[in-house]
Amino acid sequence: MAQINTCLKHTFTIFNILFAIVGGVIIGLALLCQVVTNVEGREDLEGRTGGLVALYVFGAITMMVAILGAYGAHKESKCSLIAFLVCMIIGTLLMLRAGIPTAIARPQVENILRAKLQDYLPLDDAPSDLQNMANSLQTSFHCCGLFSYTDWRTNIPQSCSCDPQMEEGQCQNIEYRDLLFQFAQTKSIYAKPCFPIMMHYILLFFDVLLGVVFTLAILALLGLVLSSIMIHQLRYPNRPTVLLSVPTIFAPAPPKYQELHNPPPY
Template sequence: MAKINPCFRRIFVFFNVLFAIFGAVVLGLGLLVHLQLDEHESKLSAVVVLVVFGAVTFILAVLGAYGAQKENKNVLIAFFVFMCVGTIALLRMAIVMAISRPEVTSVMKQELNKAVPLDAASEDVKNAMDYIQKQVKCCGLFNGYQDWGNQVPESCDCGSDEADQCQKMTPRNTYLKIFEVRSRMVYSQPCGFMMLQYISLVFDVTLGVLFGFATLALLGGVMSLAMIICITAIPRPKCISSPPIFSVSPHPPKYSELIQSA
C-alpha cells in the first residue's frame, strides 16, 4: 500500500490542528456568552449559531487530522464528503447574500423612512436615535434635523470645537424664528446614511468570511482526496528481466563436447 508524503501529511495535520484550536475557542466563547445571557432568550439565537459553528469546526478538524496522521482511508473519505457539503453550503449562502444585498439595503431604507417624523415615533425609536446620535455624532435619518420636526433633541447639538461637523438649525415655524434667542448648531451628517454604510460593511465582512471558509473547505477537500488516492493506489509490479549472460572462453571446445551438445 502506498504511503502519504510525510511533508504533505504534516502540513495537512498542522492546519487542521489550527482549525481545531480555532473551533475550540469559538465554542468556549459561545458557551461563555450563553451563560452570561441566560436570562435573555431573544439574544440566544446568535449564541447558538456560534456554538454550533465552533463545535462543527472542531470536530471536522480533529477528524481530518486523525485520518491523515493514521492514514485511515475511511476517515479521510468522511472528511472529504463533509468538506464538499460544507463548500456547497457556504457558497450557496454567500451567493444568495450577494444577490439579495441591494434588496435588503432598499428595504432597510424604506423601513427607516417610515419612522419619519421622529418626534411622532415611539419611545423606543426615539431612545435608539438619541443613543446613535450621541455616539456617531449625527442627526436625523436622511434629511438631518428636519426629520425631527419641531422637537429636535439635545443629542443633535454639536459643540464649538466641532464646527466642521455642524450646521445652523433654522426652525420651520415663523414665530420660532422671531423669538429665537440664539442660533442653534446641530450635526449636519444624517444618521441614516451612516447606518446603511454600516450595514454594507457587515455584508462585506460576512461575504468575505463565507467565501474565505468556502475556499479553505475546498482546499481541505482537494488535499484529503489526494491522500485518499495515494492510500488506495496499488503499486505496479516491477517487471525487469535479468540480462542474458554470454560466457566467453579463450579455449575452443573439444571435439567430444561438440558431439555431446549436438
C-alpha cells in the same frame, strides 16, 4: 509503515491549522458582536441572541472539523478522513448556498432599508423603541436624524446636540421655534445624518460576511481535494505514483531504411 505521502500529510496539517484559526476568528467575531450590540437598555435586540449562538456554534464546528482532519492525517485513519471529506462536501454546498444569495441581495439592502425606515418618519411620532435606537445611534455616531435633522421636526433631542468647541467641523447651527415660548432659537447640532453612517457599517458587515463565506467555501473545496487524495492513497497503498509519460503511439518510429557502408578493402 506510512501509507500517505509525507509532503501531502504536512500540507494537510497546515491546512487544518488554518481551518482551526478561521474557526477561532469566527468565535472572536461572535464575542465582539456580543460586546458591540450589548447597548444599555437594548439587551433584547431582535435576532441578536440567535445570530450570536449561530456564530458560536459555527466557529466551534469549524474547529472540531479541523481537529478531525488533523487527527485523520496523523493517525492515517480512513474513517476520520472519510468523515472529514463528508463535512467538506456539506460545508462547500452550505457556503455556496449562503454566499450566492447574499452577494445578489447586497446591492438591494440600502434601498430596502431606506424604504422601511422612511415609514417611521417623523421620528418624534415613531414608537419609543425606535426613538431609543435613534438616540443611541446619534450618541454613538455623532449624527442627527436618520436622513436629516428635520426627521425630528422641532422636537430635536439632546442626543443631537453638538459642542462646536469640542467637535469642530461636525456641528451646524439651526434655528427652530420653541413650542413653549413661541420664539426662534438657535441650536448647535450634528451636521451629518445617521443613515449614511449606518449603511457604511451594514455594507461593511456584508462585505466581511461574503469574504468569510467564500473563503470558507474555498478552504472546504481544498480540504475536499486533499482528503480525497489521502483516502485514495490509503485505499491503494502499494500503487506506484503515476507519472505523465509520452504514449507509445507518439514514440519516434525507426527509420525505414539505413545506409549501408561497405567495409574498406584489405
